[in-house]
Amino acid sequence: xxxxxxxxxxxxxxxxxxxxxxxxxxxxxxxxxxxxxxxxxxxxxxxxxxxxxxxxxxxxxxxxxxxxxxxxxxxxxxxxxxxxxxxxxxxxxxxxxxxxxxxxxxxxxxxxxxxxxxxxxxxxxxxxxxxxxxxxxxxxxxxxxxxxxxxxxxxxxxxxxxxxxxxxxxxxxxxxxxxxxxxxxxxxxxxxxxxxxxxxxxxxxxxxxxxxxxxxxxxxxxxxxxxxxxxxxxxxxxxxxxxxxxxxxxxxxxxxxxxxxxxxxxxxxxxxxxxxxxxxxxxxxxxxxxxxxxxxxxxxxxxxxxxxxxxxxxxxxxxxxxxxxxxxxxxxxxxxxxxxxxxxxxxxxxxxxxxxxxxxxxxxxxxxxxxxxxxxxxxxxxxxxxxxxxxxxxxxxxxxxxxxxxxxxxxxxxxxxxxxxxxxxxxxxxxxxxxxxxxxxxxxxxxxxxxxxxxxxxxxxxxxxxxxxxxxxxxxxxxxxxxxxxxxxxxxxxxxxxxxxxxxxxxxxxxxxxxxxxxxxxxxxxxxxxxxxxxxxxxxxxxxxxxx
Amino acid sequence: xxxxxxxxxxxxxxxxxxxxxxxxxxxxxxxxxxxxxxxxxxxxxxxxxxxxxxxxxxxxxxxxxxxxxxxxxxxxxxxxxxxxxxxxxxxxxxxxxxxxxxxxxxxxxxxxxxxxxxxxxxxxxxxxxxxxxxxxxxxxxxxxxxxxxxxxxxxxxxxxxxxxxxxxxxxxxxxxxxxxxxxxxxxxxxxxxxxxxxxxxxxxxxxxxxxxxxxxxxxxxxxxxxxxxxxxxxxxxxxxxxxxxxxxxxxxxxxxxxxxxxxxxxxxxxxxxxxxxxxxxxxxxxxxxxxxxxxxxxxxxxxxxxxxxxxxxxxxxxxxxxxxxxxxxxxxxxxxxxxxxxxxxxxxxxxxxxxxxxxxxxxxxxxxxxxxxxxxxxxxxxxxxxxxxxxxxxxxxxxxxxxxxxxxxxxxxxxxxxxxxxxxxxxxxxxx
Numbered sequence: 001x002x003x004x005x006x007x008x009x010x011x012x013x014x015x016x017x018x019x020x021x022x023x024x025x026x027x028x029x030x031x032x033x034x035x036x037x038x039x040x041x042x043x044x045x046x047x048x049x050x051x052x053x054x055x056x057x058x059x060x061x062x063x064x065x066x067x068x069x070x071x072x073x074x075x076x077x078x079x080x081x082x083x084x085x086x087x088x089x090x091x092x093x094x095x096x097x098x099x100x101x102x103x104x105x106x107x108x109x110x111x112x113x114x115x116x117x118x119x120x121x122x123x124x125x126x127x128x129x130x131x132x133x134x135x136x137x138x139x140x141x142x143x144x145x146x147x148x149x150x151x152x153x154x155x156x157x158x159x160x161x162x163x164x165x166x167x168x169x170x171x172x173x174x175x176x177x178x179x180x181x182x183x184x185x186x187x188x189x190x191x192x193x194x195x196x197x198x199x200x201x202x203x204x205x206x207x208x209x210x211x212x213x214x215x216x217x218x219x220x221x222x223x224x225x226x227x228x229x230x231x232x233x234x235x236x237x238x239x240x241x242x243x244x245x246x247x248x249x250x251x252x253x254x255x256x257x258x259x260x261x262x263x264x265x266x267x268x269x270x271x272x273x274x275x276x277x278x279x280x281x282x283x284x285x286x287x288x289x290x291x292x293x294x295x296x297x298x299x300x301x302x303x304x305x306x307x308x309x310x311x312x313x314x315x316x317x318x319x320x321x322x323x324x325x326x327x328x329x330x331x332x333x334x335x336x337x338x339x340x341x342x343x344x345x346x347x348x349x350x351x352x353x354x355x356x357x358x359x360x361x362x363x364x365x366x367x368x369x370x371x372x373x374x375x376x377x378x379x380x381x382x383x384x385x386x387x388x389x390x391x392x393x394x395x396x397x398x399x400x401x402x403x404x405x406x407x408x409x410x411x412x413x414x415x416x417x418x419x420x421x422x423x424x425x426x427x428x429x430x431x432x433x434x435x436x437x438x439x440x441x442x443x444x445x446x447x448x449x450x451x452x453x454x455x456x457x458x459x460x461x462x463x464x465x466x467x468x469x470x471x472x473x474x475x476x477x478x479x480x481x482x483x484x485x486x487x488x489x490x491x492x493x494x495x496x497x498x499x500x501x502x503x504x505x506x507x508x509x510x511x512x513x514x515x516x517x518x519x520x521x522x523x524x525x526x527x528x529x530x531x532x533x534x535x536x537x538x539x540x541x542x543x544x545x546x547x548x
Numbered sequence: 549x550x551x552x553x554x555x556x557x558x559x560x561x562x563x564x565x566x567x568x569x570x571x572x573x574x575x576x577x578x579x580x581x582x583x584x585x586x587x588x589x590x591x592x593x594x595x596x597x598x599x600x601x602x603x604x605x606x607x608x609x610x611x612x613x614x615x616x617x618x619x620x621x622x623x624x625x626x627x628x629x630x631x632x633x634x635x636x637x638x639x640x641x642x643x644x645x646x647x648x649x650x651x652x653x654x655x656x657x658x659x660x661x662x663x664x665x666x667x668x669x670x671x672x673x674x675x676x677x678x679x680x681x682x683x684x685x686x687x688x689x690x691x692x693x694x695x696x697x698x699x700x701x702x703x704x705x706x707x708x709x710x711x712x713x714x715x716x717x718x719x720x721x722x723x724x725x726x727x728x729x730x731x732x733x734x735x736x737x738x739x740x741x742x743x744x745x746x747x748x749x750x751x752x753x754x755x756x757x758x759x760x761x762x763x764x765x766x767x768x769x770x771x772x773x774x775x776x777x778x779x780x781x782x783x784x785x786x787x788x789x790x791x792x793x794x795x796x797x798x799x800x801x802x803x804x805x806x807x808x809x810x811x812x813x814x815x816x817x818x819x820x821x822x823x824x825x826x827x828x829x830x831x832x833x834x835x836x837x838x839x840x841x842x843x844x845x846x847x848x849x850x851x852x853x854x855x856x857x858x859x860x861x862x863x864x865x866x867x868x869x870x871x872x873x874x875x876x877x878x879x880x881x882x883x884x885x886x887x888x889x890x891x892x893x894x895x896x897x898x899x900x901x902x903x904x905x906x907x908x909x910x911x912x913x914x915x916x917x918x919x920x921x922x923x924x925x926x927x928x929x930x931x932x933x934x935x936x937x938x939x940x941x942x943x944x945x946x947x948x949x950x951x952x953x954x955x956x957x958x959x960x961x962x963x964x965x966x967x968x969x970x971x972x973x974x975x976x977x978x979x980x
Contacts, residue, residue: 058932086825086925125930127922128711128826132802221773261760268758362589370593372785376820377792384798394796397760466792467757468785472591476755511761516752517722 046071047110050079050098054090054124062130069137077141079109084134089121097121136161143170148180155186159218163194189214196222204235212242215253215389220246253391258508264397266504267404268466270497271459272477273484274408277496278452279331281485282415282428283445285339286346288353290481291474292360293453296330297323297460298469299364302373313378316461323457331453335446343445357474364471372470381465400462407458412493414451424448428491487527489537499538503527579622580615580884582607583642585653585663585674590630591755591784595863596655598814599677600625602864603652605852606871616878624648628659635659636666643670649884650675650874652867656783657681657725664689671886675874677866679809679831681728685943685956685965688886690893691913692870693863694832695941696732700779702918703807703830704733706933707777708740711805714774715746717766719782722751726781729809733779735947746774756786759793767797770804778806787811788819795823801922802826813859816927824923832916833865833901834929842901859927865901872898873908894959904938911956911965913941 044052044067052064065083068076082088082100088109091097098109099121106115115121126134139157142150158167171187171194178184192210195203208226211219220243227239272294279287300323305315338356342349381399386392415421426434427444435441460473467473488499503523510519534540584603586596607621615621624646628635635654642648643666650673654660657680667674667688679694707713718733720726730749737747748769750762770776782790787808794806807828813835816824835846842860845868850856873896878884881892893908900906906914915938921929944954944966953970957963964974 123924123926125924127930127932128801128805131826135802217771217773220771257764261764264760265758365589365593370589370597371814371817372594372788374817374819382796382823384796386798392797394760394793396796466789468788470594470785472755472785476757508761512765515750516756516762520753 046073046075050110051095053083053088054096054098058125058127058130061124061126062133065130065134065137075109077138080134080138080141082109083124083126084131084138086123086126088124090124091118091120092122140167140170143174148183151178151180151183152186155183155190159186159190159193159216163190165194165198168194189216189219193218193222196226201232201235205238208235208238208242212245215246215250217389250390253388257391257393259505260393260397262505262508263501264401264504265508266501267397267401268463269480269484269504270404270408270500271400271462272456273481273488273496273500274404274411274493275452275454275456275459276481277485277488277493278411278455279449280482281491281493281496282424283448283452284346284428284490285343285449286350286353287339287452288350288478289334289357289360289474290453290456291476291478292357293327293331293456293474294460294463294477295364295469295471295474296327296360297457298375298464298473299368299373299460300326300457301461301464302375302469305376312376313380315376316378316381316465319461319464320458323461324454327457327460328450328454331456332446332450334453335449339449340442340445357478361471361474370471372468375464375469377465396465400465403462407455408493408497411455415493420444420447420451424451483524483527486531487537489539489541491541492537492539495537495539579620580617580878581622581624581646581648583639583646583648583651583653584623584625585628585635585638585642585651586655587630587659588625588627592630592655592659594785595814596630598858598861599652599655599863599867601853602849602867603871605849606868608852609848610871610875616875617882617884628653632656632658632662635662639663639666639672639674640670643667643672649673649878649886650889652677652870654678655863656723658723660689661724673874673886673889675867675870677863677870679862681725682732682943682945683728683948683951685911685958687890687912687958687963687965689912690870690873690908691941691943692866692873694916694918695913695943696729696945697942698832698916698918698939699809699830700729700733701736702935702939703809703828703920704736704779706830706920707779707805707807710933711777712775713777713805714742715748715770715772715776716742717748717750717769717776717778717804719750719752719762719766719778719780721756721781721783721786722753723783726751726783729781730779732945732947735945735949739947752782752786754784754786756782757789759790760797763790763793763797763799766804767799770799776804778804780806780808781810782808783810784815787815791819791824791827794827800826801828807920812861812863813927813929814861816923817857817859819927821923821927822925825925827923828920828932829923829929830918830920831862831929832918833860833862834919834921834931835860836921836928836930837902837919839901839903841899841903845901869898869900869906869914873906873914877908890958906938909940910959911941911943912958913943915940 046068049064049068053061078100079088087101089099089101089106097115099106099115099118100109104116106118106121107113108115135157139154142154145151145154155171158171168191171190175184175187178187188210192207195207196211199207208223211223223239223243227236227243230236230239275293276287276290279285279290301315301319304319304322305312308315308318311318334356338352339349342352377396381396384392384394385398415424423434423439423444426439427441431441463473467476484500484503485496487503488495507519507523510522514522584600586600587593588597588600604623607623610616611620624642626638626642628638639651642651651667652675654663654676655678660676663674664686668686672688674689675692676689677692679699680691682695716737718730720730734747734749752762766778787810805826805828807830809830811829812831846860849860850858873893876896876898877889877892881888894910895908897905897907900916902917902919904917906916908914917938918935919931920933921931924930943956944951946952953968954966954975955969956965957967958965966975968975
């Protein structure tokens with residue numbers, strides 16, 4: 001066959017006509033009549049099909065993939081896996097060079113030669129429907145993959161797409177040799193789903209029994225349809241009972257999920273507020289620029305990632321001390337430059353720091369542009385910890401929760417167990433007496449403000465992982481921070497912890513019921529009413545520590 | 549950013565200032581003034597600054613071609629600072645003090661609503677470049693962005709017919725555009741036989757950052773065994789944490805696709821797009837369109853802004869179309885007189901950047917192609933569906949009670965923004 005014949009388009013009528021025409025042209029020297037050419041449609045080879053992947057539109061690509069699947073070729077799995085992951089590249093040559101990318105390495109998809117460094121390779125685009133089609137095909141190939149995660153995904157894919165006779169046979173074949181418990185449970189569920197539809201009565205009973213232990217959404221839906229529509233009353237009631245037991249467990253896990261979400265929201269509030277608990281709570285400075293200090297911390301994270309593009313995985317760990325130092329220095333500069341002239345004049349402090357917050361925002365806008373900066377999430381912080389099909393916890397939130405608590409206890413330690421903490425408490429309780437015993441109160445003021453600001457910067461590092469890093473970042477958190485500190489009781493660190501967590505939980509349990517908008521309003525109203533009743537918050541300072 | 553760069557920027561600012569002063573004094577010969585009304589500070593600066601730059605580029609290019617009616621164009625840039633009432637004040641300033649002949653500006657619907665009475669009172673011309681909720685038509689405003697029937701409805705059709713979606717989450721930010729759009733979509737879905745319990749509507753405040761609850765809820769809503777999709781009118785910054793949470797909770801585009809009406813190339817340039825691959829957006833323009841016009845536009849933009857990493861987006865194309873239409877209309881009218889230009893605008897045709905020719909309709913909306921794209925990992929869109937022909941913008945939705953009988957036609961003899969085809973009368977200012 002010459003090369004013109006290979007390029008037959010894959011569309012029904014057009015394809016047929018073109019093929020006929022091409023066959024006529026190509027086979028003229030060999031065959032005298034068109035009838036002879038009829039039963040010999042050009043069957044493209046595997047290599048040709050792979051080259052075709054790079055050309056044509058999405059529909060044609062889907063058809064090519066379909067054809068590829070009929071070939072038994074050991075390269076197929078790699079090529080399809082790369083295509084679905086967006087790692088299959090093609091050049092614009094004719095015929096195109098097809099390459100598989102893994103990390104920085106490029107290998108030729110057909111002959112396996114090294115192409116690393118080759119230029120002009122562009123990703124072969126795939127869309128959702130093609131991706132779904134590919135995942136189904138990859139699942140079949142991955143069922144015997146050495147990696148148990150891949151096998152698990154493959155079985156999950158079967159369950160999602162619906163198990164038919166062919167896949168059920170594949171699964172039954174795999175079942176005895178499967179080593180991983182998780183995968184073999186999934187295979188059991190998949191086979192039970194199949195039996196529930198097609199098996200005899202005993203098999204179906206057994207299937208219901210198996211499925212009653214599964215939290216998979218498909219299992220629930222299959223059981224529900226049996227419970228509602230089946231002719232056999234006994235099966236119906238068994239299915240209904242199974243659903244009930246599943247439902248009970250789902251409710252339980254949902255509650256756990258809600259508590260976790262609440263605590264995670266609380267930990268973000270805690271991080272945002274804890275610096276303020278020092279500057280406002282201990283020093284009594286109404287610092288409206290607190291949010292902007294958080295923003296500076298977040299920008300530091302971005303700066304670290306820009307400066308060290310090779311250390312993305314470590315960037316957050318580097319950013320934590322960097323952000324602390326930078327924002328602490330900014331904080332000290334603010335204290336020395338503005339706030340120290342305004343002690344004892346809360347209204348003026350409020351206005352001055354508010355003005356400062358606008359200055360800082362616009363400065364960032366002018367220096368870095370008003371556009372948000374993209375902060376990359378390191379690999380280890382992305383993804384979910386999937387406990388079961390209905391309960392999964394995102395790593396980002398988990399780490400932020402732990403980080404928030406760590407920062408809190410570290411700060412507590414500094415305040416209660418170090419000389420600096422002792423002096424801070426002394427100055428805030430009785431400035432004159434502290435000075436009399438030799439504490440340089442000016443220095444302590446600056447250092448305390450620096451400490452509070454530094455912690456705000458550290459909070460910014462954490463927040464850069466869940467929200468936008470832009471000039472407006474701080475504004476979103478300033479109100480919440482004040483809310484937390486006031487609710488918890490000014491000057492009490494434990495109060496800040498309890499108040500942040502309870503506000504997070506309350507907000508989270510209200511949200512599904514009232515909607516995000518109304519939940520915020522309700523929380524604010526509750527807070528106002530609470531402050532009316534207890535003006536000093538949850539844990540008011542007592543005795544000598546209380547200022548008035 | 550290096551210190552050198554900062555110094556350079558500050559220097560550039562100084563040069564720009566002195567140049568502006570010089571220009572003021574040297575402005576003896578007559579120019580045609582063009583107002584640019586986009587926020588350069590505040591929350592909307594993120595989106596609107598780009599449009600200001602686009603306008604300055606278009607004006608500069610036109611001046612290189614010899615200006616308009618033999619005169620040079622002079623941009624007058626003001627900063628309404630994302631402050632809605634300030635938009636009205638700045639518009640008054642542009643029209644009364646500077647005497648501009650056309651204003652290109654606004655982004656949010658609320659800013660447009662604020663400007664509307666002023667341009668009508670002072671008889672100015674406003675070109676509004678952003679997709680919006682419809683249900684409005686003013687003689688003094690030209691809507692070069694998409695009306696709901698040029699974006700929302702075709703996107704829902706695509707999901708319904710091509711993807712097979714049966715359950716719908718309508719998620720939006722809590723303000724006029726998402727509320728009206730979702731009202732239209734809900735009516736449209738119900739008219740297409742979607743049951744009440746298969747539609748979930750959710751509103752969140754501007755800048756919402758904690759999405760874990762809502763995403764978990766969407767996941768649960770989508771686990772009922774029917775194909776589910778999210779139609780998102782979430783605006784601005786809130787999108788980034790929303791998509792990030794989707795990615796973190798493992799909601800992939802194959803399970804629950806999200807189609808967004810406010811997420812374009814510019815918004816994506818601020819995020820790590822890997823977890824978003826396959827989620828969709830409906831627009832009338834994508835930067836990835838391979839037409840000669842688009843390639844030229846992108847090149848001009850990169851040359852002007854001096855950064856080849858900057859992206860182009862749909863509202864930029866809307867300004868491109870709007871500006872070219874205005875130039876053509878002024879040339880046709882031979883004057884910048886507002887009434888004559890408004891009359892000359894209707895019927896003007898200019899090429900758009902996706903290979904077609906957009907036309908100004910009597911209702912002051914334009915014809916546009918509707919493109920649906922899937923997000924790719926480079927932050928660009930892969931077009932998966934496009935309308936065969938350009939869709940004409942419809943000011944009044946056909947799916948809402950009270951607006952389905954209304955049409956807008958600013959040509960004689962109707963000359964009315966909300967003409968009721970049933971009662972054959974102009975509703976006037978009372979139309980909602």
